[in-house]
Amino acid sequence: MPKMTSRYKIAKSFGSASASYDISARLQRYSGKHLMPWLPNRNDLTVLDLGSGTGFFTDLLASSYQQVMGLDISKDMLIFAQENRNQAICWLEADAYKIPLQDNSIDFIYSNLMIQWCDPLDLVLNEVMRVLKPGGLFIFSTLVNGTLFELKSAWAQVDDDQHVIDFKAEREVRALLNGPDRKLLEAKQQDIILEYENVLHLAHELKSLGANHVPKKQGKGLAGKDKWQKMTKSYQDFLEPNNIYPATYKVFSGLVVKLS
Numbered sequence: 566m567p568k569m570t571s572r573y574k575i576a577k578s579f580g581s582a583s584a585s586y587d588i589s590a591r592l593q594r595y596s597g598k599h600l601m602p603w604l605p606n607r608n609d610l611t612v613l614d615l616g617s618g619t620g621f622f623t624d625l626l627a628s629s630y631q632q633v634m635g636l637d638i639s640k641d642m643l644i645f646a647q648e649n650r651n652q653a654i655c656w657l658e659a660d661a662y663k664i665p666l667q668d669n670s671i672d673f674i675y676s677n678l679m680i681q682w683c684d685p686l687d688l689v690l691n692e693v694m695r696v697l698k699p700g701g702l703f704i705f706s707t708l709v710n711g712t713l714f715e716l717k718s719a720w721a722q723v724d725d726d727q728h729v730i731d732f733k734a735e736r737e738v739r740a741l742l743n744g745p746d747r748k749l750l751e752a753k754q755q756d757i758i759l760e761y762e763n764v765l766h767l768a769h770e771l772k773s774l775g776a777n778h779v780p781k782k783q784g785k786g787l788a789g790k791d792k793w794q795k796m797t798k799s800y801q802d803f804l805e806p807n808n809i810y811p812a813t814y815k816v817f818s819g820l821v822v823k824l825s
């Protein structure tokens with residue numbers, strides 16, 4: 566299991582962004598909508614949104630399915646969701662490593678851009694399989710290696726510290742999604758390149774999403790001014806002709822069935 570302190574910090578970071586998250590979540594909206602074609606078209610189903618955040622997609626699910634639950638590790642995200650979303654949704658403050666639901670109780674689990682925060686990932690996937698009914702579906706998106714490579718490379722010119730979280734290789738994630746009790750039925754990988762006015766704009770967006778906690782970072786707090794300037798200068802290697810700063814997100818999404 567990952568250390569509690571690291572998960573507590575992830576929860577705190579997302580919690581502090583609960584009010585700003587929705588206006589910055591352009592990548593999350595895009596990836597979440599791309600999961601929609603995989604949703605089952607029966608509506609008498611019990612559904613869990615794993616890592617539900619502000620509940621934007623939980624709300625959409627609640628307009629189609631009979632019983633919908635949103636689970637998140639961040640209390641503040643859940644408070645925001647409870648105040649702003651469909652009142653019929655049941656919210657669970659819990660850790661994806663220990664889902665407080667019975668074995669074989671859920672028809673499908675939807676999870677948009679959450680599992681990249683889970684390391685080790687295999688334990689979370691085992692929990693997902695435990696709560697799904699046989700034949701149940703896990704519909705997910707995550708970020709894989711190569712995500713934010715521009716930022717990673719710009720920082721690598723400055724110091725040896727870790728400034729971007731580790732993303733697993735796509736083949737590693739695929740391997741975890743196939744096994745005696747599970748089968749990856751469909752998958753796709755898309756490179757989404759978002760545009761920024763400058764590196765500060767990117768940093769602000771990550772902060773307003775709560776996605777700025779880096780568990781393995783050694784140095785505490787913000788980098789010094791000199792380091793920051795050096796990094797932003799290195800980032801200019803990636804500048805596009807119109808002076809736009811690109812940032813690449815490698816979104817891997819898929820549909821997994823729990824085998825009977």
Ligand SMILES: C[S@@+](CC[C@H](N)C(=O)[O-])C[C@H]1O[C@@H](n2cnc3c(N)ncnc32)[C@H](O)[C@@H]1O
Binds near residue numbers: 590593636
């Ligand atoms: C990038 S946000 C995605 C939120 C939402 N799914 C969406 O599409 O907007 C990731 C969410 O996962 C939650 N999260 C991270 N680690 C978690 C864990 N171990 N258990 C449950 N939730 C977790 C965070 O608190 C955050 O709300």
